[in-house]
Structures are given as structure tokens and as C-alpha cells.
Amino acid sequence: MNADYAGLFRALLPETHLVVGALLVLTIDMIWARHRPANRHHVALLLGIIALLTAGYAAITSGASGHIYGGMLKLDQLAIATRTAVIVLAALALALLPDSRRMNHPAEFTAILLFATTGFTLMAAANNLLVAFLALELASLSLYVLAGFDKTSPESAEAGLKYFLFGGMAAAFLLFGFSLLYGLTGSLGLEQIATQLVMQGQSPLLVVALVMVLVAFGFKAAAAPFHLWAPDVYQGAPAPAAALIASASKLAGLVLFTRLLWPGLGSAVGTIAHVPVTVGWAPVVALLSGASLLLGNIGALAQTNVRRLLAYSAIAHAGALLLGVIAAGRIGVGPLFYYAATYGLATVGAFGVIAALESAGPVHQLTDLAGLHKRSPLLAGCLAVFILSLAGIPPLAGFFGKFSVFASVLQLGGLAGPVGWLVILAIALSAVALYYYLLILKQALVAAPVADATPVRVTDPAAIALLLAASLIVALGLWPSAVLELF
């Protein structure tokens, strides 16, 4: 291994920006801002956004330099695109930071959010089991704290604890799986593992390792049956934290596991495009996908809480994303990345609308959205874009994401094999999904406001973030080539 520290530093420039930014936010808060409560909030937000913007710039300009530091990291197009996307999503989530009346420690929140983003960007580039695990844990630990950040709310504490317990369990599984992989191949680098596995062929131990890894993957992607944390966390966590967990964390996790499964364990994929199915991870992922599609869409029908509804919709989308993972190795990661990134944008936006509404009163039930078009046309319009994109109505990005993922899956083996059937299931369920998405829109755009409803005042950063997210969804829906041609 040749230790190219200069190369490593250049490659890690975005992470450096994020960490330095996080430390600066904390220091300035401690020295200066905490004595000025009126400005404390703005300082944290401003510094956080600056750190994210510089990191984003560094990520875009870093260039696909391939293997870094002896193959610890791999900076390819996917890594660059993912780093940029998670930084954008994190910036949008940060812009939703509640005002000082409802959050006592804005600087800590911002700093931890930046640490989580550091974890995401590292996950995007990790090419080694240990680096992957460390990046994942850095992100996860930060997210546990963010989920439980609202000390005044028991739900937030519940969300933090549940997320932590489930996450800790999943991490244990993942580590065990990694140790088995290391024991089988004697290596931690994904390329070396791949070559070793091709030589060794299938073994029972490999199957055990695969199952362990997939459990952790299922947890990270909120796929059934590892989804149980999602509704509670989405419900209890502060809105920016929930937005981050639902968007950037999911995208980074999907990219990490796609990298792990396809280049790393590609030889153990098994086939799923035609019957009979052969053993490998693809059939298991397909099972997770089918279960998530069914459970997510049908579970969402019964929800009356907006956030829990979004959680079940996230489970349903996880099912479609897992289909994209199955196709990613053969057809390319473009559709999967496009879907995950635009889904993240729509989810951040939906949580952003909820966050903005929460400044005017609690948002629990769907009926709390009633009359949003009267109370704030901006929020109602943005929510319509986000929800219609989640529902997959053209020409918004959500439609094209679904379409390109399904088309890529059909290129594997047409409608004849099990994945083809899964696509049929996914499409049939998307009509079901439309029902519960329309329930949200009906409250927001059609129902009359309750008698004592007041206009909602949206803070400038949140308004900018929402408009940016909405216009990105429309623009990416009209010009999907902008993303797809990156790969």
C-alpha cells in the first residue's frame, strides 16, 4: 500500500470542510454567539450552510481520480454525484432548522448534522469494509443524536432510543457479516474480496455473511421486515433530522450497499430474472423489495398521521429502490441514483413543509394540514409538487425515476421472470399509493381551514430551500438526462 497523503487530502477536501465547519460552529457558538441569544440561531445556520456549500464545491470539483490511498476510497462518477447530492440534501435539511423558540442548541444540532454529512460523503466513496463501517457508524451515531435532539418531547426521545437500538443491532449484524467476509477472503478491499470470491465460489459461510450484510442493508434502507423503526423515528424526530434520515442517509446507504453488493459480492448475485432462481443475494433483495412494496403501500393506507404516512411511503419507495439495486450491476447505477436523489429531494421538501407548519402549531394528523392553501399558498404549492413527485405523476422527477428504474429492471429479463413480476406488483401498487398521496393533497389544497387557523409565516431560509427543492424536482423531471448522463 503506497501512502499518498497528498492525494488522500485532496480527495477528502469536502470532508475536511465539513469537519472544520462543524468545529467552527461549535467554537464560535461557545465563545461569541451563546451570549447573544437573538443571533445564536442565525450564526449556526449561516456557518453550517457555508461549510456545506464549500464542501459541495469541493466535491463537485474533486474529479474522478479513481482509487485513493491504496484503494481505501474510490472516487468515481457515482461517488462524486452522491457526495454532491447528500451535501445538497443536507443543506436543504439544515435550512429547516427550527427557530430559537423551539430549539435550544442550534449550534450543536448544526455541528452534528455536519458530522452526519461527513459520514454520508465517506459512505459514498468507501471501497474498503472497515472504511465503510466507520463511515456508516459516524453517520448513524450522529443521526441517533439528531433523532433524539428535542429534549422537551418524549416522542423525540423515543425516536432516538428506538433508532439507536435498531441501528446498533443492525451494525452488529453488519460487523459480523464483514468479519465473515474477511475470514473467507483474507482481505478488506472490495476488489480483492471480489477476486477471491470468484476463485472460491459459493460456500455456506458466504451465504451467512450475505444474510448478515443484507439485514443491515434492510435496516438502512428501511425495507420490510427491518422497517419497524421508521414510522416512530419519522414521527418523533425533529423535522430537519427526520428529513436527513429519510433522504441523505438513504441515498448514501443505497450507494454504499450497491457498491458492496455489485463490485464486491457480484459473483454471489444469483439470478432472479428467470425461473428457476439460483441462490445469491439478488433473490433475497427481491424478497425484501416485494415485502416493502406490499407493506409500505398497504400500511400507508391506514395512517392518519402525516409523518407516519411519509414513513410508510418511504418503506414503499425502498421496495422500488431495491429493485433498482438488482438492476444496477447490469444496466448501470444511473436510474437508481436518479430515483434515490429525486426521492430524497421530495422527502426533504415534504418534511420542510411540515417543519414550516410546525412553527405555527403542532402537525400530527392529516387534518392539521387542512386549508394550507389559504394559510400559505407557497407551502401548499410546494407540497403539491413534492407529493405529486412522490406519487410519480409526470412530468415531475418522481415519475421519471420510477419509470427508468422499472425500465432498467425489465431489461434484465422482460416480464417473464420474478423481477418482472415484482415490477408488475410495484406498478399495481403505485395506483394504491396515489390514493394516500391524494389524501394529503386533499387536506392541503381542498379542505377548508379550521376556524382559528392563522396564516403560516415561513422563514426565508426554509422558503428558499423549499422553492429550490421544488424547482429541482421540476427541472430534473424535464431534463433527466442531466443526471443520467453522468454515469
Added chain:
Amino acid sequence: MHRERTRNEYEKENEWQPAAARRCPVNIPLLSLLIFTPWVGALLLFVLRRRLSASLGRILPILFSLSTLILGGIVLARFNPVITGMQFTEKHAWITALNVHYHIGLDGLSLVLVLLTGIISPLALFGPTRQVRCPAIHGALFLLLQGSALGVFLALDFFPWFVFWELSLVPAFFLIKLWGGPGAARAAYQFVIYTIGGSAFMLLGFAAIFAETRTFDFLELKLISMGGQAPILFGGAATTWVFLGVLLGLAVKVPLFPFHAWLPPAYAEAPTGTSMFLTSVMSKMGAYGFLRILWPLFPLQFHAAAPILLWLALGGVVLSAFAAMKQTDLKRMVAYSSINHLSYCLLAMCAVATAGPVNPAFPAVMIGTSESGIAALSGTILQLFNHGLSAAALFFCVGVLESRTGGLRGLGDFGGVRTAAPVFAGLCGIALFSSLGLPGLNGFIGEFLIFRGVFGLAPWVAAVATLGLLATALFLLTFWQRVFHGPATGAGVNFRDLDATEIATLGPLIVLMFVLGIFPQLLAGLINPLVTTWAATLP
């Protein structure tokens, strides 16, 4: 090898393009203007909704809506009916990764439907919306709907076509839900979820087609399928599934019996203007899809399925007519009569597909059937247009009844309206007779040609379908008699006659009914060469 040949043929078919360009002195993207002018209007209205006065908020949408008629007129003037290929085409790369193009163009069929949209939309905005709440928002949604419908009629690539197709549901949902009657919420939900449920499978079908052919272009796909590759595209069974998916999407939209359950509540609960547009323009999207997509792309599958579909269409003709007889709500009655009229179109298409020879290599078999085929297919297109006129007029008349009486529209709520309102009774009567197909009015010619064609191809079916004609005459005459004749009772007492606006709305439709009833050649001339080619190649 096969594919190479078809590509060449495709180029050859498009050789007329330079000629068309020469005839058009300045290269204006006419069709894009046609689609996007309403959308620009919608955007403008939405942005300015607070600043517009109520009257301006009502007039601006009408003006933008008229653009379709004006541009449609220009297209009509430059249209060459002898050419059976696409004219005025525009093609630009859109999503290169998926080989998606923004490809639009127009032939006789599209032109007829564009003209229909141009005639109906301004009237639907002009007549019934005087008292509408938030006229600017209503107008914006309506223009969005109008642009989407035009996009569906003009797009030649599945992707933009589907975008327009789905996008039309969003404004329709809100128009029904926000401005509709008491049951509007449920009706709007049913409408959207039924339609999306169907079109989701169509999307899946096209994803499968794309996975196999790497193209979404209707013309290229048509050539591939006519080159004989469609049957072996995915191996027999899979093509059938793809076909069924596409069929389901279109069948829900038309609607084909038994996928019609969403229609009566949606039409009945929608506000009058929206009902007019839904029935005369949006219901044509499904039938258009049959002619533009299903038939050219899946000739063998359509031929194989046609006997079953023929019976379903026959069921639609007969059962919907009898269902209409049982209705006491006038709007639901007209809605069922809409199903009945569109089922005639399906009947004609299925009859041609059942009888038509599968293999164009045996033209000898065709001679006996081609005349009937041409009659049935011309009848179909004429019926699409004529039904648009008469159904819009009828929905408007029911709307007048409703607006005078605060929402009454029961068959038994009125009586003797004619004594108080002779003009209204006269115009509504003409619309009713046009709808039941009285010779001399426009409805006759389409139905006559359809029956003439279907009789030559499937005599028994035509015989049973006359039951539908009989029932149609019965319920439309019941409408006419119970509402307008007899002693003035119920809400018919002192019924105020039509005012100038209402006459101006109904007038153009009535005039067109006479003109097209007496000179059907005006419309038929646009589509004759096209239909003749279809009859020779399609089935």
C-alpha cells in the same frame, strides 16, 4: 436484417417532410404553439390571479382557449389531406439516455380532434362559468387540461404522450373536486384512481416494449410491428401481456364496458363546463389511443382479442343505453348516453379488426371487407367528432336547467319548459335529435357509416346493436317529452328562456350540427385518404 429494412422504410415514408416545409414559408413550430399557448395562459393566470378583476379573470382564459381554434384553423388551411403520413412534425432529442424524443405531428385523425378541442374549450369556458368561484384559478386549471389534451392528440413518442396523458388528470381532479357537486370528492377520486390504475399497466407495457426495442417512437414501433417483429418481440405470451396492459390503460379511459364505473359519477358531479370538456374531448383520448397506439403496434394481438372486445363493446352499446333509460338524474342519463356513443366507435374498430385479414400479404381476402372497413373506420372518426358536439350541447342544456333551479336536474323536476322557454326547448331539442342520430343532423352520418360497416363485417352484432339505437331513442325522447312538454309543472313554471350568452354558447354547436349533417364531406374529406390507407394496411 428486418430492422434495417424497416428503418429504411421509415426514412422513405418521411421523404415528404421537405415538401411540407416548403409549403410552410416561415418554419413556425405550429403544433408546439398549439399545445403550449394554453399552458402559457394557465401560468399567466395563476401568477396574476390576485391582480385580475373578476371579469378579466373570466375573459382571459377564454381568449387563451380560443388560440387552439385559431391555430387549428391555420393548420387546417395548410393541411394536405392527400398525405397519409404525419405533417407539421417537430422532433428534438429530449432524454438521450432513454432515446426519448419530443416528437409531435399531426394527421387527419389528430386534426379532427384538435379542431374539436378548439371548438369545445372556449364554449365550455364561455357559457357555464359566469357564476364560477375564483374564475382565474378555474381558468388556469382548465387551460392546463386543454393543453394536455392537445398534447395527447399530437405527441408521437410514447414518453411525451404519456406525460400529457397523466398530466391531464391533475387539473381534471381539481376541477371536479373543487367546483363539482355534492358527491364530487368521491367521484374525483374514483376518476383519477381508475384512470391511473389503468395507465400504470400501460406504462409497464411500454417499459417492456422499450426494453426490447430501445425506442418509444410510435412511428418506429409501428414499422417494427408491421415488419413482422412484434409477434416475436418477447415471445408469444409476453407480448400478449404487454398488449393487455396497454389495452387496459386505454379501455378504462374510453371507457370499454365493464371498465366504465368511474364515468357516470365523474361526469355527473363535474361542473357543467368541465363535463362538456370531459365528455367531448377527454373521452376521445382513449379512442384515439386505440387508433394511434394499440392497433398499429399490436395488429395480431388486437385481431385475436377483437371477437371478445367486440362483444364487450356491444355490451357497452346496449347496456349503457338501457342504463340511461333507468336514470332519473338527467346528467347521469347524458353520461350513460356518452358511454353508448363511444361504444359504437369501439364496436366499429373491433368489427374491422375481427374481420380484417391479419396478413397484408394476402390482399385478395381484403377486397370483400375493405369497403365495409373504410365505412366503419370513417364512421368512427366522424362519430368521435359528432359525439363531441352533441354531448357538449346536452351537458350545457342540463347545466342551464341546473343553473335556473339551484341544482335541480331530476327527470321529474321539470315539465312544460317549452311554453315558458321556446328558444331553449328548440335548441335543446336539436341537440337531442342530433344525439339520437336523426338524418340531416350530424349524429346520423357517423352512426350510419358505423352500422353500414359493422353490418358488412359482423351482421349479428350490428343487429343486436340496433337495440341500443332503439333504447337511445327512447330515453332521449323521454328527456325531451318529460322536461319540455306537457303542462308546466315543478321547476318548469316560469322558466326563464336562454339569454344572449347562452344562445351564443349553444348557437355555434347547433349550426355545426346542421352544417355537418348536410355536408359531412367537410369533415370526411380530411380523413378519407387516411382511412383508406388504414383499411388497406392496418387490419
